[in-house]
Amino acid sequence: MRREGARGYELLQSLCDDVGPRFPCTAGDVAAIAWAKEALSRAGLSNVRSEAAPATLWERGHESCTVYLPRAQPLSLTSLGGSVATPDAGLSADIVAFDSLDALDAAPVAEVEGRIVYLHHVMPKLRDGTGYNAGSVARTAGPSRAARKGAVGFLVRSIGTETVRSPHTGALFYEPGVAQIPAAALAIPDGDQLRRQLARGHRVRAELKLGCRPLPVGTSANVLAELPGTSEEIVLLGAHLDSWELGTGALDDGAGCVIAIEAARLLGALGLKPKRTIRVGLFANEELGIGGGLAYAATRNDEAKLHAAAIEADQGDGRPWSLRVPLGQRESELSKRLHSALEGLEIGLDEGQSRGGVDISPLKQLGVPFVDLRQDATRYFDFHHTANDVIDNVSREDLVHATVAFAVTVWILANADERYSAP
Amino acid sequence: MRREGARGYELLQSLCDDVGPRFPCTAGDVAAIAWAKEALSRAGLSNVRSEAAPATLWERGHESCTVYLPRAQPLSLTSLGGSVATPDAGLSADIVAFDSLDALDAAPVAEVEGRIVYLHHVMPKLRDGTGYNAGSVARTAGPSRAARKGAVGFLVRSIGTETVRSPHTGALFYEPGVAQIPAAALAIPDGDQLRRQLARGHRVRAELKLGCRPLPVGTSANVLAELPGTSEEIVLLGAHLDSWELGTGALDDGAGCVIAIEAARLLGALGLKPKRTIRVGLFANEELGIGGGLAYAATRNDEAKLHAAAIEADQGDGRPWSLRVPLGQRESELSKRLHSALEGLEIGLDEGQSRGGVDISPLKQLGVPFVDLRQDATRYFDFHHTANDVIDNVSREDLVHATVAFAVTVWILANADERYSAP
Numbered sequence: 001m002r003r004e005g006a007r008g009y010e011l012l013q014s015l016c017d018d019v020g021p022r023f024p025c026t027a028g029d030v031a032a033i034a035w036a037k038e039a040l041s042r043a044g045l046s047n048v049r050s051e052a053a054p055a056t057l058w059e060r061g062h063e064s065c066t067v068y069l070p071r072a073q074p075l076s077l078t079s080l081g082g083s084v085a086t087p088d089a090g091l092s093a094d095i096v097a098f099d100s101l102d103a104l105d106a107a108p109v110a111e112v113e114g115r116i117v118y119l120h121h122v123m124p125k126l127r128d129g130t131g132y133n134a135g136s137v138a139r140t141a142g143p144s145r146a147a148r149k150g151a152v153g154f155l156v157r158s159i160g161t162e163t164v165r166s167p168h169t170g171a172l173f174y175e176p177g178v179a180q181i182p183a184a185a186l187a188i189p190d191g192d193q194l195r196r197q198l199a200r201g202h203r204v205r206a207e208l209k210l211g212c213r214p215l216p217v218g219t220s221a222n223v224l225a226e227l228p229g230t231s232e233e234i235v236l237l238g239a240h241l242d243s244w245e246l247g248t249g250a251l252d253d254g255a256g257c258v259i260a261i262e263a264a265r266l267l268g269a270l271g272l273k274p275k276r277t278i279r280v281g282l283f284a285n286e287e288l289g290i291g292g293g294l295a296y297a298a299t300r301n302d303e304a305k306l307h308a309a310a311i312e313a314d315q316g317d318g319r320p321w322s323l324r325v326p327l328g329q330r331e332s333e334l335s336k337r338l339h340s341a342l343e344g345l346e347i348g349l350d351e352g353q354s355r356g357g358v359d360i361s362p363l364k365q366l367g368v369p370f371v372d373l374r375q376d377a378t379r380y381f382d383f384h385h386t387a388n389d390v391i392d393n394v395s396r397e398d399l400v401h402a403t404v405a406f407a408v409t410v411w412i413l414a415n416a417d418e419r420y421s422a423p
Numbered sequence: 424m425r426r427e428g429a430r431g432y433e434l435l436q437s438l439c440d441d442v443g444p445r446f447p448c449t450a451g452d453v454a455a456i457a458w459a460k461e462a463l464s465r466a467g468l469s470n471v472r473s474e475a476a477p478a479t480l481w482e483r484g485h486e487s488c489t490v491y492l493p494r495a496q497p498l499s500l501t502s503l504g505g506s507v508a509t510p511d512a513g514l515s516a517d518i519v520a521f522d523s524l525d526a527l528d529a530a531p532v533a534e535v536e537g538r539i540v541y542l543h544h545v546m547p548k549l550r551d552g553t554g555y556n557a558g559s560v561a562r563t564a565g566p567s568r569a570a571r572k573g574a575v576g577f578l579v580r581s582i583g584t585e586t587v588r589s590p591h592t593g594a595l596f597y598e599p600g601v602a603q604i605p606a607a608a609l610a611i612p613d614g615d616q617l618r619r620q621l622a623r624g625h626r627v628r629a630e631l632k633l634g635c636r637p638l639p640v641g642t643s644a645n646v647l648a649e650l651p652g653t654s655e656e657i658v659l660l661g662a663h664l665d666s667w668e669l670g671t672g673a674l675d676d677g678a679g680c681v682i683a684i685e686a687a688r689l690l691g692a693l694g695l696k697p698k699r700t701i702r703v704g705l706f707a708n709e710e711l712g713i714g715g716g717l718a719y720a721a722t723r724n725d726e727a728k729l730h731a732a733a734i735e736a737d738q739g740d741g742r743p744w745s746l747r748v749p750l751g752q753r754e755s756e757l758s759k760r761l762h763s764a765l766e767g768l769e770i771g772l773d774e775g776q777s778r779g780g781v782d783i784s785p786l787k788q789l790g791v792p793f794v795d796l797r798q799d800a801t802r803y804f805d806f807h808h809t810a811n812d813v814i815d816n817v818s819r820e821d822l823v824h825a826t827v828a829f830a831v832t833v834w835i836l837a838n839a840d841e842r843y844s845a846p
Contacts, residue, residue, distance in 0.1 A: 017616055017623075020496055031494070071454070073443055076810065163815035164587050165670070189813040193440055193671075200440075247588070248616075387499065390612040392586035 008262040008403055009396045011039060015254045016391045021245040024055035024285045025218035032241050033221050036257070036282050040225035043265035045280065047228070050221035051299065056289035057218045058082055060245065061211025063184065065155070067095070067194065068205045075194070076187040077155065078167040078246065079212040080139060081288045082174070083183045086153070090209040091116070091182060093152050097198045101138055104145055113150030116206055117142070118157075118186070120195045125161040128322075129315065129377025135159035136170060143183040144175035153208050154183040157191035162382035165189060169244055169385050171288050182210045220284035222292045227268050229277040234303070235414045236279050236310040236368075237263065237406065238293075238360045240286035247389030251316035251380060255399060257282050259313040263407035274414035276308050283359040286314070290358055297362035304366035308419040311371045312357025313406055316384070317398040318375030320347050320405040326369045327353040327423035334416050338371075341412060345405050350374065353423060369420035371413060373405055431685040431826055432819045434462060438677045439814045444668040447478035447708045448641035455664050456644050459680070459705050463648035466688035468703065470651070473644035476718035478708040480641045481505055483592075483668065484634030486607065488578070490518070490617065491628045498617070499610035500578065501590040501669065502635040503562060504711045505597070506606045509576070513632040514539070514605060516575050520621045524561055527568055536573030539629055540565070541580075541609070543618045548584040551745075552738065552800025558582035559593060566606040567598035576631050577606040580614035585805035588612060592667055592808050594711050605633045643707035645715045650691050652700040657726070658837045659702050659733040659791075660686065660829065661716075661783045663709035670812030674739035674803060678822060680705050682736040686830035697837035699731050706782040709737075713781055720785035727789035731842040734794045735780025736829055739807070740821040741798030743770050743828040749792045750776040750846035757839050761794075764835060768828050773797065776846065792843035794836060796828055 015035060022032040033050055040048045058081060065075045096111060097118040098104040104117060121138035124131040136159055143154040158168035167187040174180045186194065197204055223241060239256030243249020260280045267278065284292030300307075323342055325335050330349060339349040356363070356370035364370070376398075383393045413419075438458060445455040456473055463471045481504060488498045519534060520541040521527040527540060544561035547554040559582055566577040581591035590610040597603045609617065620627055646664060662679030666672020683703045690701065707715030723730075746765055748758050753772060762772040779786070779793035787793070799821075806816045836842075 013619070017619055018494070020494055027494070071441070071443055071450070163811070163813070164589060165810035165813070166588055189811070189815040192815060193813075196436070196440055387588040388586070388612070390586070390588070390616075392612040392615060 008258045008399050011261065012250060012254050012258045012394060013391055015257065016248040016250050020248050022241060022243045022249055023245040024220045024242050024288065025057050029220055029242060033223055036223040036241055039261055040223065040280060043261050044268045045225035045227055045264055048225040050223050051295065052219050053222050053284040053292040053295035055218045055220040055285040055291045057215035058288060059213055059215060061213065062209065063211065064209045066207050069203050075190040076165040076167055077184045078169045079210050080172040080183045080185060081169055082172050082214065083210060083212050084180045085212055086182045086208050086210045090207045091153050092205065092207045095194065095198065095204045095206050097195055101142065101145055107149065109149050112146065115151055116153035116155060116208065117146035117151040118155045118194060120157050120191060122157065123159050123161060123381065125378060125381065127376055127378050128374060129380060132159065132381060139170055140173040143172050143181055144178040147179045147181045151181060153181055156185050158185045158188050160188065160381045160384065160386060163188050164388065166386040166388050169246060182208060184210060220291065222284050222296055223282040225280050227264050227274060227278040229274045229414060231275050233276040233306050233308045234279050235276050235308055235410055236281055236360065237410050238281040238283060238310065238312040238357060239314060240292065240359050241282040242285050242287055244287055244385055246387040248391065249389060250391045250394050251389050252384050253314045255317045255394060256313035258399065259403045259406050262403045263410060266407050267411055274411065276414040278410055278414050286359050293359035294362050297366060300366060304368065307363065307368040309371050309413045310356060310360040310363055310368050311373065311409065312360050314357045315375035315377055316380045317394045317402060318377055318380055319398050319401045320373040320375050322348050322350040322374040324350040324352055324354040324372035324374060326420045329420055334418055334420065337416065338409060338412050341408050342405060345401065347405060367422045369422045371409065373409055375402060431681045431822050434684065435673060435677050435681045435817060436814055438680065439671040439673050443671050445664060445666045445672055446668040447643045447665050447711065448480050452643055452665060456646055459646040459664055462684055463646065463703065466684050467691045468648035468650055468687055471648040473646050474718065474722065475642050476645050476707040476715040478641045478643040478714045479712035480638035481711060482636050482638060484636065485632065486634065487632045489630050492626050498613040499588040499590055500607045500613065501592045502633050503606045503608060504592055504594040505637065506595060506633060506635050507603045508635055509605045509631050509633045513630045514576050515628065515630045518617065518621065518627045518629050520618055524565065524568055530572065532572050535569065538574055539576035539578060539631065540569035540574040541578045541617060543580050543614060545580065546582050546584060546804065548801060548804065550799055550801050551797060552803060555582065555804060562593055562608065563596040566595050566604055567601040570602045570604045574604060576604055579608050581608045581611050583611065583804045583807065583809060586611050587811065589809040589811050592669060605631060607633060643714065645707050645719055646705040648703050650687050650697060650701040652697045652837060654698050656699040656729050656731045657702050658699050658731055658833055659704055659783065660833050661704040661706060661733065661735040661780060662737060663715065663782050664705040665708050665710055667710055667808055669810040671814065672812060673814045673817050674812050675807050676737045678740045678817060679736035681822065682826045682829050685826045686833060689830050690834055697834065699837040701833055701837050709782050716782035717785050720789060723789060727791065730786065730791040732794050732836045733779060733783040733786055733791050734796065734832065735783050737780045738798035738800055739803045740817045740825060741800055741803055742821050742824045743796040743798050745771050745773040745797040747773040747775055747777040747795035747797060749843045752843055757841055757843065760839065761832060761835050764831050765828060768824065770828060790845045792845045794832065796832055798825060
């Protein structure tokens with residue numbers, strides 16, 4: 001007999017094993033789109049289709065960093081998404097460390113010019129995952145903030161929470177008009193060691209070689225499917241199909257895709273017919289430019305106002321612990337109904353307002369109200385954006401739990417007489 | 424004020440940061456010998472000296488493995504210590520998987536010949552670390568067992584317990600007269616995925632490229648120092664100074680070196696003068712040939728019989744939980760005295776007989792009795808022999824605890840009227 005809840009886990013295993021990494025416009029991305037269409041069809045959903053979406057392209061290539069003084073040692077690092085390459089022969093410079101962007105901003109130019117900046121930002125491990133907010137700013141904004149002071153390269157301590165030698169990638173953002181310098185993340189133990197060596201007054205020189213390069217913009221696709229309702233309104237349940245290529249994207253965001261597919265399948269399999277259409281949206285290219293989410297919003301036209309709510313699953317297999325609704329509507333009947341249903345899954349009603357996931361965030365401009373199911377992110381950033389984002393680090397039980405919570409939430413949103421309004 | 428117990432941890436940090444990896448006859452090994460002499464002198468010990476020891480040399484070089492079918496994917500792997508290289512152009516062959524050495528032995532030659540054998544040995548995570556025994560046999564004996572049936576390459580699931588993409592190295596043993604085939608360990612998630620793909624009936628072909636090579640035998644050194652006693656007898660407290668080069672050897676066996684140095688320093692700092700000399704032995708080349716331990720035993724001559732006991736710290740920072748004494752002497756007065764002292768540290772008296780660590784094991788032939796302090800190995804094999812064997816994964820508190828337990832044990836062995844006899 002099939003193990004309880006095994007269906008979603010097996011679906012995720014198939015995505016990880018048979019498709020693998022899904023970086024935009026690679027063979028894996030193409031395979032993932034075909035995989036998603038088949039999975040959505042098998043789930044009994046209707047109107048399975050893809051919609052073209054532009055995708056930012058970039059290639060990682062080779063990468064290495066060796067530090068010299070007090071002794072030669074190769075560091076474990078990986079390029080930040082979108083980084084330019086170093087010269088082929090490598091980039092050699094002294095390293096100067098700062099513990100925050102503020103400290104970097106406050107430093108005299110003479111301290112930074114001609115050097116590689118190492119930003120020693122330490123991300124805390126928290127259930128709500130908020131440590132990632134400041135962390136991702138350090139990573140995305142750091143390269144240009146360093147370049148403004150004449151730095152020739154940028155290294156950041158991995159924006160993650162696990163002391164393994166698996167560095168954490170993620171996008172950077174080059175400010176227009178500022179020199180673009182090569183940028184990479186050090187694994188946490190490597191960053192910590194470098195910080196200690198500098199703190200002891202050692203002069204540390206590094207040779208950085210990054211072979212990454214931006215490529216022309218390409219085309220990927222969002223994959224959509226529906227459990228049709230009786231009204232013309234829509235509740236959107238989103239996730240993203242693309243992944244970084246270091247692991248197999250099991251948690252980010254294979255788990256979200258499987259939660260969305262399985263939640264919709266479950267409702268259909270129960271013979272339920274929702275009032276509003278439940279649309280599953282598996283978006284392209286979240287990791288490097290939000291190409292899929294932007295294309296979806298840009299092409300809704302008259303359909304935009306029919307979106308009664310949008311919700312996204314993009315925090316891995318974490319058990320939801322808190323529901324967030326639009327500003328000022330926490331005391332509404334709809335919120336009470338959701339809370340009452342979710343309480344049994346140990347999910348509370350949050351004080352804060354809903355924000356939407358990255359893929360659905362462009363719908364804000366179109367007046368679509370968001371609902372958030374906040375998932376437990378305690379372990380998520382141990383694996384996220386690293387080579388360790390693999391099925392072995394997914395909890396079968398948590399995945400089932402999250403799927404049920406999303407199914408309950410979406411069902412209530414699709415069938416309520418009233419709907420939320422955008423704040 | 425210095426934090427309680429910080430001295431040992433800081434000593435270990437200096438070994439990891441300032442010396443780093445200590446593979447025999449590399450610059451790190453030379454630096455480690457100098458570091459050890461200085462650390463032993465600063466600990467107030469006497470007769471600090473080194474004794475030459477032959478060292479097996481080997482170089483890892485580049486390593487890669489890409490599997491093809493159902494899709495191209497690079498696997499995370501590392502060569503086994505002592506492995507021969509593949510041809511420069513790589514070795515391409517189909518993979519056949521076995522779940523145990525027995526299953527490999529039972530397979531018909533036709534199933535193995537011309538293929539790469541993947542041995543899917545799953546090591547259990549246990550406090551007593553005994554999962555490593557069968558695991559290391561799978562690794563050391565596997566290559567020749569596969570080669571006997573005509574395999575052209577050998578892969579083993581990492582002999583470790585953590586689902587990260589950091590493969591676990593360790594020595595292999597080529598049987599004389601059997602073809603030497605290239606051999607490597609896959610990271611656990613990579614091995615598990617390969618096993619699933621083969622179980623689903625996929626044909627999996629791999630291209631393996633290993634650039635490792637044996638080098639001529641070289642010379643390293645054991646470093647010895649003493650807290651002198653009033654009699655001519657000796658209690659040997661051993662650890663090994665060398666390490667694999669993937670991490671910085673923080674747990675294996677930097678922690679053991681620091682435990683040994685600090686235990687002896689503590690006793691001296693208390694103004695204690697033992698009856699028997701307490702000798703700290705930091706051995707060379709444990710990982711690939713036991714060169715240091717063999718040289719020590721081979722050169723003791725008349726001194727061998729003066730060894731009243733030998734004990735080794737080579738299980739990282741784990742808290743000791745059990746004392747093992749020589750066969751038939753569990754009920755002796757000496758065992759009772761040790762047990763009584765160690766009970767306060769929550770250390771029990773084991774039913775099994777003592778075996779000695781790897782470095783001191785050659786002393787068995789010379790009639791030296793062993794005492795074992797078994798350390799909690801639950802987390803040890805999450806990091807051991809991988810790139811994650813770094814200071815970040817050492818517990819400051821556990822290191823202090825282990826140091827105290829070794830100090831107490833060695834003190835009692837050095838001062839008892841009686842001594843254990845070898846079984």
